[in-house]
Amino acid sequence: MDTSTVLYQKPDAIDLSHHLSLLARERLQSPLKGMYKYFNRPGMLMLAGGLPSPAYFPFESLSGQALIPNSYKTSESNFAWIKSFFESKAPKTTTFTIPKFADDAQAIQLSTALQYGTATGLPSLATFIHDFTAKVYDPGYSNWEVLVNAGSTDAWSKICTTLLERGDGILCEEWTYPSALATAWPSGFKPVPLPMDGGGMTAEGLEDLLANWDPEARGGMSRPRLLYTVPVCQNPTGATMTAERKKAIYEIAVKYDGKSSRPPASAPLPSRQAETDAQLPRSTVIIVEDDPYYFLQAGEYSSDASSRIRPTKTETDDEFIASLVPSYLKYDYQGRVIRIDTFSKTIAPGSRLGWTTGNPLFLERLQRANESSSQSASGFTQAFVAKLLVEEWGMTGWLRWLKGLKAEYRDRRNRLVDHLLDQGHAGLDSRSSGSLTAGDAQVYELRTKDSRKRDEKGYLEEMSEKRSLAKKEEGQTLLSFVAPQGGMFVWLRVHLSNHPSYPHHSTNSLLGLLWEQIAEENVLIAPGSMFSGHDFGKEVPSPPEEAHVRELFGLSSNEQLIATAEGDGFFRLSFSTASEEEMQVAAKTIAKVVKRFFEE
């Protein structure tokens, strides 16, 4: 079977219109479309629109001084480059200008870029993005489309209201990006957290949850139809899903109808569930793949510096693309994946620009949603990004820029992990206790000797003989983490269940106090409780010892963002901006404060 045959065999998206919300179904089409045939007619006098004359735009031209695409080396460690950057060594740049008017109608120019635009984006930018999506993600069906958006959060917000009704659930990683939940929450879309291991959410966990969904036990919530996932270098855990796991999860989304895949002998679903299945033929799952860190995938960490991948020459475009775990789009033969891409991590967050890829039905409704709110992404942003990508760098230059970024983040990841490991013992660990297990990934630990003894409930008294032995051999584990495959974050497990005052003090209370002690030593990290899908928005009792923690986080007594999870706590450490020296100081400070904290 040759490649062209495969290409032609790609199917169209299936009909998924039953997933559309009432809001999405009631969106109106533009009343202007009947006029379009007259818009480009030669000699037409246009008195129909409400456009200001470009003569009144106060900008005659805009210019940019841009880094060259190969500003960042891919062939060696070049973290030092960044340091030199801050020491004002002038980087290599090129300069371009965007005029108000250009003779070439296709050229990027302010008279059109800063004018009212269509919600589909500047045509040349939309075309570039389409080509890039085809080349890098290669979706598994034929009639996919892209839609330029005004940033991932805006896109996610509109996807939610396009597909969900108040009371619907959103399947998500148990530790997840809290802004995604905060965006969905006020519309009545509640998180349904899925178990994770060091490789992201598990297919087994998803299958189990869907198979055994009981609306009555869930306060009447129907089985969720929407899965939100950050599959690569996840925020906050840094976990990256393998291709195999993505395929398995996609197949569950496709095939799952609540009956066929339900284990025959296990607890039968209550009759109400069967009725719901019959009444609502929406039992398959739509996957929303929010993937801001896709191009920061750096591969596995190795503590052996000499074994780190240091290619002697820059990888080819095909090698580069092959080095990235495929998008869910690659496995999507039905059009049930909506992918969100952003320029926030690859150009700048202030761009407020990205794109959505998906089936034509959903994309058309999302375009309508844009028309009724943001209208289009900023014309200033689009002009600069289009000029840079389409007219200056081209596809080759853009891919080269991404290769450089990937190498930079690989180096940053390596440095932070190196310095954390310098503070403790390292070793492979396949434990599966707690909510976040290692899976197949390597876990690194910071340990300390601990001769104190606890009772069975964990109180600091005489321990059982066996447990005491084990502790004496291994020492007390204080911190551990799975090294991330790139991205921006290390997810540091704090073994609070080993703390002397646990469970007298709750996990969050301890985590808050430790966080404050680290902050008082001038290292600011993010408490993991901010990212809990389980505790998001829940009513939480407020014991006296949490008053100080609440005060620390500026939370009033009726605010619920502090989680009350039991067991170990987590911190998220970012390696995206700190210098190597800062990483080293931070790692030392954290180890010092944590050791002191556990000795209290």
Place this chain on the structure above:
Amino acid sequence: MDTSTVLYQKPDAIDLSHHLSLLARERLQSPLKGMYKYFNRPGMLMLAGGLPSPAYFPFESLSGQALIPNSYKTSESNFAWIKSFFESKAPKTTTFTIPKFADDAQAIQLSTALQYGTATGLPSLATFIHDFTAKVYDPGYSNWEVLVNAGSTDAWSKICTTLLERGDGILCEEWTYPSALATAWPSGFKPVPLPMDGGGMTAEGLEDLLANWDPEARGGMSRPRLLYTVPVCQNPTGATMTAERKKAIYEIAVKYDGKSSRPPASAPLPSRQAETDAQLPRSTVIIVEDDPYYFLQAGEYSSDASSRIRPTKTETDDEFIASLVPSYLKYDYQGRVIRIDTFSKTIAPGSRLGWTTGNPLFLERLQRANESSSQSASGFTQAFVAKLLVEEWGMTGWLRWLKGLKAEYRDRRNRLVDHLLDQGHAGLDSRSSGSLTAGDAQVYELRTKDSRKRDEKGYLEEMSEKRSLAKKEEGQTLLSFVAPQGGMFVWLRVHLSNHPSYPHHSTNSLLGLLWEQIAEENVLIAPGSMFSGHDFGKEVPSPPEEAHVRELFGLSSNEQLIATAEGDGFFRLSFSTASEEEMQVAAKTIAKVVKRFFEE
């Protein structure tokens, strides 16, 4: 009473929290706020955030070549300037550069402008906007706030969902901006059109509608609590409300409780209404003032060119501000006005930038809404607009630019009205027939002789003696309009009830056919049916003669955007971009085609 006393006497906004929707009440606060106290601490190592390093922003600097503030003269007719502009005479400009890093932390720089930003906007821009709002609009209460937004449509969308629940009504002008209705519609917020005359919506019409609101007759809809208005140079009618009318409408919004202001002797409200009043203490009205054309207010049109205002020197800032009808904010002593401003007409639509002014409670919820969608306006946009306004032009320069724009649009308005009048007779008319009456405004008409006779139903047969006489004296009126006080639009009434085939053919059918004939002669204008608040979203029967009209507008049989209003129709003509020659040709073409159309 001196001014300072008045200033100090301004009250705070009253509590209007009962207007918040469920969605707005469920919006969450940022979990980060407890960290803020550590953010600016000297020597703090920041590993908490998810920010990319500015080193990886590919833009080292951005530059702009900007027109000088006094590019447009205010002291004489300078429409010719625009023509010379298109003939490539180089305008006077200054050039500025925004660096990635600046020594002055307060200076606008890409490292912060293109980074993730707060939903409140760049601080220097937000401060400038606050000062401008205080100077120009001078709100009537003390604790008003401003919030930088990502364009008016986005702001309006969020205001709707912050204040309304599905099924709520939105009071609006009977002819209105269709995108505002299209934004609200899919959330289940339905338009409740108010009668207009040549000076905008009437206070009497609002009072009458609220006093006699009958939920049963309205399909169960509660009395609306939200008024959407474009009070200045309205789109599409060009109508401008006087200060007196604004005050009267504001007082209705404040005092109206459905009982006190109800005429004692007229139809009493059904008991269900009284119950609703008792149950829901939300009976006052929030006014949303969407005012994109505020600075394009040009004063009254005079057909006598020599009498047109041509000040010999540019007006002072105070004179300029005094020449503009005050905003609703000026009369707002309770915080019930939400004003939406945009840079679309004063800088460029592609900015997707503006600001919202209102009470702290509503603004805080709107900020939360931004955080969950657009996050912030584009950093590229904010950098350029802030650089231009704050660091280049300053307040004086910005006001000078607006004075020039106002003069330009005055000239454009004068030219289009001049050319329309050249095609017909002009005269003062105070008729109040039809849905849009002239009020106190001047109406200009295009008339033609018509000797044909109609029966009482309007069919072309023998007319009654009296009517025939009147027609013979006056001629047949084909077109008429109220000259707008600036803005962008002339609202042309087409007296279709005088057409020979009316009412055989419906208003919309005739309007569509006439529109097509004009378009075929290379003049594209906007059919008024696009702007009908009455017919928006309604089920419309589809008689055979409308099939062609539907086809013209690209509407499928189940789309509802074509109105079926009976009586006269309207066209909206824009004078914002056309050259004087184009206006002249368009006016001639319209008159020619309309005369021919009525003679068919």
